[in-house]
Amino acid sequence: MIPVARRMIWREKARFFITAGGLGLTTMLMLFLLGVYEGVKRGSTGYVRECRADIWACESNSTNLLRSSSFMPASLGTEFQKADGVRSAAGILRILATTKIKGKPVTLFLFGFDPREPLGKPPRIIKGRAEIGPGELIVDRAFAAKFKLIPGDSIEIHGRSFRIAAVGEGMNAVVTQFVFTTLEDAQKLLGFPSVVSFHLLSLNPGATAETVIRDLKKSHPTLSFFTKKEFIRNNLDEMETGVLPIFWTIALLGGIIGAALIALMPYGSVLEKREDYALLKAIGARSRFLLFVILKQSLIGSVAGFMIGLALDAVLSPVLLKLVPGLSVVMTLRAVIVVFAAVLLIAGLGSWAPVRKLSRIFPMEVFR
Amino acid sequence: MNDIRHCPMIETENLTKVYFNNSHPSVQAVKDISLKIGQGEIVLISGPNGSGKTTLLSMLGCLLNPHAGTIRICGRDVTALSQKELTEFRLRNIGFIFQNFRLLDSLTVMENVELPLVLAGIRRPVSRDRAAAALEELKMSHRANFYPNVLSGGEKQRVAIARALVNDPAVILADEPTGSLDSNAGQATVQLLREASRKRGKTVIIVSHDERIRHFADRVISMEDGRVKKEERP
Ligand SMILES: Nc1ncnc2c1ncn2[C@@H]1O[C@H](COP(=O)(O)OP(=O)(O)O)[C@@H](O)[C@H]1O
Ligand SMILES: [Mg+2]
Numbered sequence: 001m002i003p004v005a006r007r008m009i010w011r012e013k014a015r016f017f018i019t020a021g022g023l024g025l026t027t028m029l030m031l032f033l034l035g036v037y038e039g040v041k042r043g044s045t046g047y048v049r050e051c052r053a054d055i056w057a058c059e060s061n062s063t064n065l066l067r068s069s070s071f072m073p074a075s076l077g078t079e080f081q082k083a084d085g086v087r088s089a090a091g092i093l094r095i096l097a098t099t100k101i102k103g104k105p106v107t108l109f110l111f112g113f114d115p116r117e118p119l120g121k122p123p124r125i126i127k128g129r130a131e132i133g134p135g136e137l138i139v140d141r142a143f144a145a146k147f148k149l150i151p152g153d154s155i156e157i158h159g160r161s162f163r164i165a166a167v168g169e170g171m172n173a174v175v176t177q178f179v180f181t182t183l184e185d186a187q188k189l190l191g192f193p194s195v196v197s198f199h200l201l202s203l204n205p206g207a208t209a210e211t212v213i214r215d216l217k218k219s220h221p222t223l224s225f226f227t228k229k230e231f232i233r234n235n236l237d238e239m240e241t242g243v244l245p246i247f248w249t250i251a252l253l254g255g256i257i258g259a260a261l262i263a264l265m266p267y268g269s270v271l272e273k274r275e276d277y278a279l280l281k282a283i284g285a286r287s288r289f290l291l292f293v294i295l296k297q298s299l300i301g302s303v304a305g306f307m308i309g310l311a312l313d314a315v316l317s318p319v320l321l322k323l324v325p326g327l328s329v330v331m332t333l334r335a336v337i338v339v340f341a342a343v344l345l346i347a348g349l350g351s352w353a354p355v356r357k358l359s360r361i362f363p364m365e366v367f368r
Numbered sequence: 369m370n371d372i373r374h375c376p377m378i379e380t381e382n383l384t385k386v387y388f389n390n391s392h393p394s395v396q397a398v399k400d401i402s403l404k405i406g407q408g409e410i411v412l413i414s415g416p417n418g419s420g421k422t423t424l425l426s427m428l429g430c431l432l433n434p435h436a437g438t439i440r441i442c443g444r445d446v447t448a449l450s451q452k453e454l455t456e457f458r459l460r461n462i463g464f465i466f467q468n469f470r471l472l473d474s475l476t477v478m479e480n481v482e483l484p485l486v487l488a489g490i491r492r493p494v495s496r497d498r499a500a501a502a503l504e505e506l507k508m509s510h511r512a513n514f515y516p517n518v519l520s521g522g523e524k525q526r527v528a529i530a531r532a533l534v535n536d537p538a539v540i541l542a543d544e545p546t547g548s549l550d551s552n553a554g555q556a557t558v559q560l561l562r563e564a565s566r567k568r569g570k571t572v573i574i575v576s577h578d579e580r581i582r583h584f585a586d587r588v589i590s591m592e593d594g595r596v597k598k599e600e601r602p
Contacts, residue, residue, distance in 0.1 A: 002479045002486050004472075011474035279470045282431055283531075284459025285487050286452075363458075364431045366470055367422050367543055 005296035008269055008276075019265040020304040023346075026258040027309020027339060030251055032317065034335035037247050039328035043172030044239050045232045050123035050170065053200030054209050055086075056231040057216070058224045062197075064234040065094065070197045072223065074187075077199055083216055085207030090117035091196030093186040099157045101147045108157065108179045112186020119200040122180050127151055128166030134185060136165035140177035142328070158189055172328065255346055262305070262350030266297040270357045274365065281363035294354050295347075302347035306340055378405040378428060378539065378571065383437035385423050397423040399594040400437070407538075410562060410572040412582060415591035421575040422543055424591070428573060429462055429541045430454045441539065459487055463532030463570075465542035465561070469524040471516040477527050478503065478512040484535040502530040505564060522553030529561050533568070540565055542574045546581060558584050 009016050048056075048065065057080065062070035080089040093112040098105065113120040121130045122138050128151050132138060139149060144167050154161050162181065171178040187193045203212060209227040216225050226234060270277060280290060317329055385398040397420045405411055413421050426432035427439060430446050439446050441461065449457060463484075464470075471480045481502055485495035503509050506526040516524055525545060532540050542561065546554030558574070558581045565572045574585065582588055582602050590597045 001491070002475060002482060004475070007472075007474040007479075275468075275470065276472050276474075279472070280483075280487075281455070282429075282458065282464060283484055283487065284455050286455055289487065362431075364426050366431075366464070366466055367426060 005293045006300060008273065008293070009265070009297055009300055012265075012269065012272075015265055015268055016301065016304075019261055019301045020308055022261040023258050023302060023305025023343070024308025024312055026254045026261065027306050027343060028312040028316065029254045030339045030342060031309060031313040031331070031335060032320075032329065033247055033250055033254075034339065035313075035317065035329035035331050036327065037243070038330040038332055038335060040172065040239065040243065041236060042330055043170060043328050045235050046124075046170030046172065047122065047178060048228065048232050048235055051120055051200065052123075052202060053119055054203045054228055055201040055213060055216075056226045056228070057199040057201065057220075058197075058226070060222050060224050062224065063226070064231070064238040065198075066235055066238045068238075070094075071192075071195050072197075072199070074194045074196045076220075076223075077196075079219075080199055080201055080216070083212065083219070085204050085212040085215075087202045087204045088117070088119060089199050089201045090114055090119035091183065091199050092120045093183055093190065093195065094197040095186055095190050097157050097189060099155060101149070101155055104147075106147075107176070109176055110157075110186060110189070111178050111180050112183040113180060114183045119202055122168045122171055122178070124170045125166050125168045130166060130168075132165045132180075132182060134182060135160070135162055136181065137162045138166040138168050138180040139164055140171040140179075141167055141169045142172065143177040143179065160185075160189075251342075255342060258305075258343070258346040259349040262298050262301050262347055263353045264350075265301050266294045266351060266354035267357060269297060270294070270354045270361070274361055275368070277358060277361050278363055278365035281361065282366045287359075290358055291355060294358060295351050298347040298351045298354075299344075302343045302350075306343045309339075309343075310336070377407055377409075377442070378573075379403065379440040380428070381438045381440075383424070383427060383439065384435050385420075385427060385432065386435045397594055398427070398434075401594075401596055402437075403589070403596070405571060405573065407571055408566075408569045410565065410584065410586045411574070412585035412588045413573060413575045413591060414577055414579075414582070414588055415597070416577065419591040420594040421577075421591055423594075425541055425543055425573065425575045428539075429464060430458050459484065459535070461537050461539060463535065463537040463540040465525070465528050465532050465540065465545050467544035467547035469516070469521075469528045469548070471524055471527060471531075473515065473517055476513050476515055477508065477519070480516065480527060481530045481534055484531060488535055499530070499534055502534045503527070505533075506530045506560060520553070521549045522557055525549060525553075525557045526560060529557070529564065533564055533570075536568070538571060540570050540572045542572070542576075544576050544578075545574060546576060546578045551580065554578065555580065 059070040059072055062068035074091050077089040077091050080086055095110050097108045097110050099108060100106065115131045126141060137155065149164055151164050151167060153164050187195060203209060213225040277290065321327055321329060380401055380403045383398055383401040387395045387397055401424060413424065415421055427434050434447060446457060478499055481499040482495045485498060503512055506529055508523060508526050508530060511519060511523060546558060549557060562584045585602060587599060587601055589599050
């Protein structure tokens, strides 16, 4: 075989590199978006995944950590602890507190946990200890970087001064980060000393969450109970309803731009090399052969663009992560496959216009 | 089945072509032409610009449907064939040579000659060997791996002749083959075309208003205003 498509591309190197480069940028954008999405997804469920609770108890209409208000008596913990199969229970309190950090107004996503309990602690501490005392805070690394805070710094919350005692990671909530304090301090800030938002339960070996939940629902019909897996799912759903449409819109725009770019190359080829295509038709090239010449040009351009995008992403992602401290980007094989599939789809769509143009070239035109 | 080798002739009956402009008949480019061309015959169609030569040649080359009349190539009525069948028919049975050479810039000389073989499904190394032999015969072997843009006009046309011959078609059609060449190169090129075709018994139709190549033809058909004005044997 003669690689007609490849030769035609190579004859117009500039056009090829512009197309592949543009598609590379589109690919990078899509990879980056998916990476951020995966990062947000993992980040915002990190605490739920790692805080060792097997069951989450919430007020009846609450389903997640991020955007529902749940309050219940702290004393329920003792009741839960007595239930069959439950090893331990610990309450956490979630409040929103507005404050100013270095002059900037900030809404804190504040969690109060009991430092003496094994459940509910922020799981990944990278500086200091999780066992904090009164008036102390644990902040996320990204949060610390964003506000240039280091352990020992103080933040004033509702007139009280809190000292940063530890820095952790994996405490993200979509675009902001959780801040942890003691349960007692959180209750004082709220003004109700015996209230918690959620009870976290851990199970005895051999007990299954489903059975325990069935029993708990009987004794506490006004509360909701979720297994760890369900609660992770709930938090993801909550997050996705907020950000997914934005991601899809950007991805779609990227796709359209990519298709337009990739169409440019074979379309330009058909326009400028009209007489070449007419000649091929005249000397007996079947429609299928010509279709492949176009599709191959699109495909080569797309795959080259994809490779460039992959390389750009690998080079630029670390730089961006340095520049934007709150950002976490997680690259998965799945995302790479999804983007590759999208690029192939784009190649197909991008071939439509040139193929149409090709069908309007008459073999008779070789005589012009 | 599509192969018409050893068949005697091209035959047209009352061939007519009207070009339409906005669906109003505007130009009657070919009027009522009936021709018989024998196998192995070399025919020159001459006549002034706009006399309908290229239109006639396009119809004989199965690139253009006549408005009325029939074309038989080796007894086969090609006006009855579908587009797809016509494509196949051209590939197997007709070699084309153009005024502007129409070589693909993006392919080497060798690949340009190989192209009709590739389209016919013939693979390397056979296609390569046959293309090499065709180039050899046209004395273009030394340029096989060059791109056409570095060749002279005469060299390009020799490559184009090699491409027209390589698939071993029964009929070779050439539209103003000397039109882009100087006098010497034009004469030499037509001489080569004549020799190569004669040796293989090809039927050749050359359209040209170049008077200096008359003597290469067995028969000269003069056209004027879409009609055959006279026929002579030089
Ligand atoms: N595609 C076309 N549409 C309309 N008129 C055409 C077309 N092609 C050729 N003609 C007209 O048909 C006539 C014959 O043209 P052509 O066959 O090219 O003559 P020649 O090759 O002898 O110069 C001319 O008047 C020309 O203007
Ligand atoms: Mg002409």
